[in-house]
Amino acid sequence: MLQVAVIGCGMTPFGEHYGKSLRSLVEDAYLGAVKSVDKGFDPQEIQAVWYGTLASSWASFPIPDFTGLRELPVSRLENACATGSDAFRNACFSVMAGAYDVVLVIGAEKMNDEPCQSLWDYQAMENWNIGRSMPGVFALRATRHMYQFGTKREQLAMVSVKNHHNGSLNTRAHFRFETTVEKVVGSRMIAYPLGLLDCCPMTDGAAAAIICRADIARKYTDAPVQVAGLGLATDTSFGAMTDEQLVGFPTTTKAAREAYRMAKLEPKDVDVAELHDCFTITELVSYEDLGFCPKGEGGKFVEDGRASLEGDMPVNPSGGLLAKGHPTGATGVAQIVEIFEQLRGQSGKRQVPAAEVGLTHNLGVAPEGSVGLVTIMRRSR
């Protein structure tokens, strides 16, 4: 298996982009990635593209028009909230296979505009009356976690406080305000115990990464970041709900196991992580599922400050989905962008000191099933 390195990354500010087309968002992320390559990069070197979007467009059709990259192989991936990261994973396989030397990955979503908006409306209409809204699905996990492990409402809120603090330091974050435990606990109730500030916003944005064979990476940069592990798992969801599935996401655990094995690393080796905090409970449970702490101790983990920027296992330095935002197709790629910059020491005020190994994690849950995806990256020496 050939090794893969990330040599450049770019992303748009995340937020509500009614004033920008999908084309404009993709273009900005793509050109940002090209410009980020230290020693200069000619887009002509790109041999193939993987494009992740959940519902903002279809097929691979937009890419040649949006980027000017004509007649290249372009695949479109869609895998719920793991769409962007699965596009990245499939792109990596093509380089590991030796099929291409240099590949572009793009993730993009306009959540607040058509055709996405109709999809959310449709899903809400179909599921809302029986409580199967997204907040409702995750709220079930929160109450069960509180019941089974004594997790406190305030501990859920601490995830939000931490991530909003980090987001306040990130110029590309959708929300840049600080909050407090009291404000989160007192925020408008969405689905008990989750209030408005326990939920990620509807965000537009795009992100891009340029990857290549690791053995040619130093032609482009002196600080390439190696892709060390990739893990994915899909399973049924409500169809077979077990105790294990109520207080955790087995697809995360399975995906993490695959990624750790491929990387020959363990949870304790991870220095910084971007987790899928679509809701506060999701981040808390994912500490456990990823092996950062034992099952049931996620609440204590965040309360002890271990996941904070100055903790021993900083989680979501970017602000995460809660503050940076969650444009589905872009989210997984934007996590790659954050870890790429963290491992290269380019994260400014939210820099995690001396990070050598980084992890990204996406989770998708719907009545039809669940998906987990974990990527592990490490600084090249």
Add this chain to the structure above:
Amino acid sequence: MLQVAVIGCGMTPFGEHYGKSLRSLVEDAYLGAVKSVDKGFDPQEIQAVWYGTLASSWASFPIPDFTGLRELPVSRLENACATGSDAFRNACFSVMAGAYDVVLVIGAEKMNDEPCQSLWDYQAMENWNIGRSMPGVFALRATRHMYQFGTKREQLAMVSVKNHHNGSLNTRAHFRFETTVEKVVGSRMIAYPLGLLDCCPMTDGAAAAIICRADIARKYTDAPVQVAGLGLATDTSFGAMTDEQLVGFPTTTKAAREAYRMAKLEPKDVDVAELHDCFTITELVSYEDLGFCPKGEGGKFVEDGRASLEGDMPVNPSGGLLAKGHPTGATGVAQIVEIFEQLRGQSGKRQVPAAEVGLTHNLGVAPEGSVGLVTIMRRSR
């Protein structure tokens, strides 16, 4: 790069399957593929799945429920009419990379039921009034080909006659009737010069293939089929219409070049092909784009009988999209099924004698862009 082999294939009969769920179609194709493995196959050996569907479901969610394969990595690919074949291509890369040893590929579509039906209605509403229906898009190419190269209406009809004949020999084909040049030319006008019998039907169905590392393939079968070449290309469509794009599909040419190069083969080495005959003109033009004959001579190629079962370059022995049908997500995988069986001498009355090398080809065209995908397979010695 590791080599990849196909060891088993299955598919449902193609047709209108109002009486069967998507789950049932996927299950039938999957179990058919498992049963087709000569020396027996334990589904537990499957390590990952690639799932291609254009619009029948979303994410990778249905697979664990439909197949019973729990907690595996499942990716969902969507790439217009090349959806199934791009799922196959991405699956191949993962095996070539050494990430997995045994992988399942599934393509499925219920074209005649929701949620697909709404999509077609929406596209028709949006585009029909200005002539940009699918038949309209391809009819433009037909009139231009007739104008520029003297291609005759009857030659287009001969593609339909040939493929309906082949379909009449295929128990899994949607249409199993013979037709004549007179009937095709006289069929209800859809978009000049294309009549009803120049157009593929709306078909439901599913297809599956099991692939593995070539070096372990003989554990499963004495007649594995090697994946020799894979090529994909995406480009703008109406945005930059050139003369070349009016009488051919540059994405096909580009994809074919990539596949031939990877396989170290030339067009003359191909013994049997499944082409994307969504309309008669598409097959005729694709003879040229794939290098089976010079540009402009597609009409003569079919008139001379070279593409017939008993010709020197049999095309669409299965009946093709015109007679077998075109359930978008399943189409590319079903082409793999046909070539797999042809190269193993299992095609009964429509068997192409002594076929060693086979090719499949998909094409997707929309106002937003075009995509071409070519796969080359060869009999293992």
